[in-house]
Amino acid sequence: MAEMNPGQIQECEQKLPLPIGVSNYSLAASEYYYIDKTMMIKDFIDERPMVTLFTRPRRFGKTLNMDMLRTYFERSDKDTSVYFRDKKIWSCGQKYRDYQGRYPVIFLTFKDVKFDTWEETFAALRDIFAKEAQRHKELQSSEKCDGYSRKVYERLVNGSATEVELSSALLDLSAMLHSHYDVAPVIIIDEYDTPIQQGHSEDYYDKIIRFMRNLFSGGFKDNSHLSFGFLTGILRVAKESIFSGMNNLSINSVLDNKYSAYFGFTADEVREMAAYYGAADKYDEICQWYDGYLFGKTEIFNPWSVVSYFSNKCEPRPFWVSTGSNDVIGEVLAVADNEIYDRLTSLVNGETFTTFIDTDVIYPQIKSNPSTIYSFLLMTGYLKVLNTSLSFNGDFLCEVALPNREISLVYNKEILQRMENMIPQATAISIQEAAFSGDHKRLKSQLQMMLTQSVSFFDTVGENFYHGFMLGLCALMSGTFVTSNRESGDDRYDIQLKPIRKGLPGILIELKAGKNCSDEELKNMSEAALKQITDKKYDTEMKNAGIQTIYKYGVAFSGKNVEVAVE
Structure with a gap:
């Protein structure tokens, strides 16, 4: 009988099970x-x-x-x-x-x-x-x-x-x-x-x-x-x-250095775990999805999601989203003003901003002071800190951002999906059907109706609002991974809907916004947005994933008016 080499022996060894949900x-x-x-x-x-x-x-x-x-x-x-x-x-x-x-x-x-x-x-x-x-x-x-x-x-x-x-x-x-x-x-x-x-x-x-x-x-x-x-x-x-x-x-707290490495996984721990389960080549993907937290000065991965990732045969998903209630976030969004909403939308676009963080924040402050949303988001794992300094009153002044791709998806699902309250289910279904069939006229008509019925004039102030508006709509669409402001081809696309199952089309959306635009100007803007998708090769990621049909939409907004171009 031929002897097995060390690699074959290692392959035959029984790996320890993953501790999913084990707290003993x-x-x-x-x-x-x-x-x-x-x-x-x-x-x-x-x-x-x-x-x-x-x-x-x-x-x-x-x-x-x-x-x-x-x-x-x-x-x-x-x-x-x-x-x-x-x-x-x-x-x-x-x-x-x-x-x-x-x-x-x-x-x-x-x-x-x-x-x-x-x-x-x-x-x-x-x-x-x-x-x-x-x-x-x-x-x-x-x-x-x-x-x-x-x-x-x-x-x-x-x-x-x-x-x-x-x-x-x-x-x-x-x-x-x-x-x-x-x-x-x-x-x-x-x-x-x-x-x-x-x-x-x-x-x-x-x-x-x-x-x-x-x-x-x-x-x-x-x-x-x-x-x-x-x-x-x-x-x-x-x-x-x-x-x-x-x-x-x-x-x-998450801002302190003491005990910072003991809650969550460090980079070295994740590398060792990936190697143990024969997935050392997946480390970069794990970083994109589940890294990005900073506790004190220690880089931390979300442990629940990392373990679930290996259990799911190294297929990334937003595993963390189903592990608890986000009622507090929904309550804050219910009383959020335009500035807060605009800032939250900018996070999905990959931007950062600096804000006061109160580590002593308490629940009743949500209604009396909605700006405490940033402290809640940081303490609850929806934000990461890039830089920290002490303010004159003892609070922390922090530059914050979204930690990783998983939280971006969670953000879409758990935060922007709150728009479901203002979007009738029938309208959401109609928009999804239009988008997945390449019917740009129907898509334009449904978006126009949404803007007319649900959005006040003072809300329609810039591209950030429309970006959040479209992300909220996309978050309601089943069967897709929604990502925003990610690199693909030669630049960063605005919104991508990547199908979960084979056979479904992929969707790319590029947005433009202007003020007091004529119908002709709006049409030209939508066509320019569509051309940008092709010129910048935003479809590269989905093509490499083997997605055969990809609908490209250029969407232009001005006030409550919208124009849609499709390819």
Whole structure:
């Protein structure tokens, strides 16, 4: 029998499965492809802040990292050191190993607390505390805890605690654990602000804020029964005094350098992962789609999307779009003025701008100050920072842009698609049918109707508006990838609709805009736009992809008038 060469042997080796949706550290570290983030433990031990808050966008590894901390610090009947012996933290020395398995831990995650009413939310929180209390069933009969404490524990574990009792549950549980083990516990709360965002959306914000303020005051502020604590969330809801008086709080946002490499994947980690799965040649494509975030000074890739990309046989998609709600963004857009809308549209065109970023932004500011949209977009992962400086009032002055191609597509789908409220479904379908059949007369007629019925004169001020208007329409079209202002051929096209399935046509749209144009001038502008598509070879990318039929549209606007040329 012929021997296999090393390459064939490697090809036959079973690759570790991808950790899609795996937030259990011991499982991820032992049975899946795991990118080692355990040096985060060393950095924490070296600094030892009393309470640490990490704010990052959704799906950037917050829950997995918190479970890693729980697994490392928590006392257990099992030998949990086995999950760290082959990790970087174990080679750091005995000083750091001495922390392993040393503390009782209170671990709570609020990531699924998304209910319509305060009553349902309170019931969910009470259930979460009941399950965590049950996990510490040794307290039920502990002789080191007095009778009153055991009664409090009983009410927690059977789910009968009142709102007042539940708001002191962190303090009560930590005191009992401290008494039982003679070691103060570690408290970990993952996605603490999920119920706060839901409270804002469903109009019980004041009630959830009051509860959280009391809960955190007892658990973290001057709690003598606390060794140290960790919290994660998307926003730091500091202005509501949730963390009032907590001078022991260390905050790490997307703008801070500390811990910047531990949430998301670094460039080296992605290269190594691509090589492991035999896709080293796909690194540039991964960069275009999922790179571009800057946490502190560290370049970061979206981890959810990178893992999903490999799972999808290296076919790029906007995987991140379906992982959470964008209701807050929709609310901001509902009250956005023309300047904000124009700026948001410019981002899709590849432009940047400089704006104030408030890392303490809170949900009620959306209506009272719509300009906070930029802070929300940055904190939630829809913007990246290019340059940062401090302003005179302590806020950050940041140059911002869209991070990558995925976010550009997400932007089209989740932000510009909000135009669906002003576009009747029948009209959207008619526009799509006209565009995909090359019927420029019907396309012109439908666009003309849209402009006449839905757009006020003061909105029609320049090409940026029309670009956003057309992107919004294109975002409603199914079966295509919508991209904007990307290089193809000798220049950058305005809008490209690349078909997802074979057999569908591709579409290129070049836009022109003028003021007070005559019908003849408008026609000439549309023909010039069409000629530009051909002259600049904007169809190069789709031709290289093997797309046989490509419709090219030159579209010219002036006020509420439109002209369309087609080839």
